Amino acid sequence: MNIIWGNNMSCSGKMWIISCIFTFSLFFPIVLASGAYPVEKFSLSSGREIFNSNCAGCHGEKGDGSVLKGAFNFTDNELMRTKNSSIFFNVVTNGVPGTAMPSFGKLSTPQRWDVAAYLWTFWTDKVAVEDGRNIYQKNCASCHGTNGDGSGLLGAFDFANVSKMVTEEPEVFFRSVSNGINGTAMPPWKDSLSEDERWDSVKYIWTFQFKDNSQLNHSSVKTTFDEIPPTGGIWYDKPAGMVIVVISIILAVVVLYLFGKGMRER
Numbered sequence: 001m002n003i004i005w006g007n008n009m010s011c012s013g014k015m016w017i018i019s020c021i022f023t024f025s026l027f028f029p030i031v032l033a034s035g036a037y038p039v040e041k042f043s044l045s046s047g048r049e050i051f052n053s054n055c056a057g058c059h060g061e062k063g064d065g066s067v068l069k070g071a072f073n074f075t076d077n078e079l080m081r082t083k084n085s086s087i088f089f090n091v092v093t094n095g096v097p098g099t100a101m102p103s104f105g106k107l108s109t110p111q112r113w114d115v116a117a118y119l120w121t122f123w124t125d126k127v128a129v130e131d132g133r134n135i136y137q138k139n140c141a142s143c144h145g146t147n148g149d150g151s152g153l154l155g156a157f158d159f160a161n162v163s164k165m166v167t168e169e170p171e172v173f174f175r176s177v178s179n180g181i182n183g184t185a186m187p188p189w190k191d192s193l194s195e196d197e198r199w200d201s202v203k204y205i206w207t208f209q210f211k212d213n214s215q216l217n218h219s220s221v222k223t224t225f226d227e228i229p230p231t232g233g234i235w236y237d238k239p240a241g242m243v244i245v246v247i248s249i250i251l252a253v254v255v256l257y258l259f260g261k262g263m264r265e266r
């Protein structure tokens with residue numbers, strides 16, 4: 001009896017430790033996440049100040065990577081559309097080992113977030129943002145709210161929630177805007193808005209993260225995007241598809257000719 005009881009005791013003791021570790025490991029990421037992600041909107045004026053005094057020396061005041069060869073170009077759409085602010089924050093914190101990109105761990109956490117968010121202003125050019133504002137206020141504000149906070153419809157994405165926005169990529173947003181989100185109220189826009197208009201709305205959405213939006217002084221260069229191949233789209237519009245179509249037509253003509261010849265020879 002005693003032995004069994006003793007066994008049970010040690011077992012429940014072990015169980016307690018295991019369940020304690022289990023519970024902790026469940027909550028640890030939440031604690032980490034709530035500590036790591038910002039809750040307050042970003043400050044453009046602070047981001048700009050930090051950038052100009054710490055980063056412009058290599059990345060250029062316009063963020064185009066023009067000063068040091070190999071420094072990241074934040075105006076390049078192809079590079080920017082698969083990035084998010086969390087990636088930038090981590091690079092600013094740790095640097096890129098083996099390259100000229102140094103660590104800025106000496107900056108405070110809010111300073112690192114502000115400068116990471118500021119990098120997007122090189123991508124959200126002025127023309128696109130103004131275009132995007134018109135498109136957004138006309139088509140999207142009814143659900144997502146005039147200020148992007150999702151106040152129009154319960155469940156509509158809140159673009160002012162920076163802790164959510166820092167892990168979002170422009171390309172994912174573009175796809176959602178184009179195709180809608182199945183099973184939700186978010187409709188597809190690819191038939192009613194051009195590709196440029198959809199990108200412009202995504203760029204405008206990005207500006208809801210700043211608390212001092214009036215301070216935006218975007219680059220005036222209009223940036224355009226390369227077409228993202230439509231998933232399951234019109235294959236015959238592509239070069240390889242065209243070749244297949246042409247070869248099929250030639251083959252059909254040859255077969256018809258041979259068939260006709262055979263008929264005549266009978």
Ligand code: HEC
Nearest residue numbers: 054055058070071072088091092096099100101102104115
């Ligand atoms: C001494 C030059 C130098 C300075 C100063 C510098 N950078 Fe960089 N940065 C680079 C280089 C070079 C790279 C490219 C590294 C690579 O090849 O991956 C880079 C890359 C980056 C990237 C990586 C983008 C990506 O996802 O690949 C970010 C973000 C960045 N820098 C932000 C900053 C910020 C913000 C500052 C100022 C706080 C700054 N940099 C200061 C040289 C610099």
Ligand code: HEC
Nearest residue numbers: 139140143155156157172173176177181184185186189201
């Ligand atoms: C009828 C309401 C409605 C309208 C109009 C609407 N949305 Fe949405 N949108 C939603 C809802 C609801 C969601 C959240 C869907 C979910 O639960 O994932 C959403 C999500 C999104 C997302 C997040 C997608 C993601 O990948 O998580 C983006 C970006 C977005 N909308 C952009 C737009 C843009 C741009 C417009 C206008 C061109 C627009 N929406 C118009 C209801 C709407």
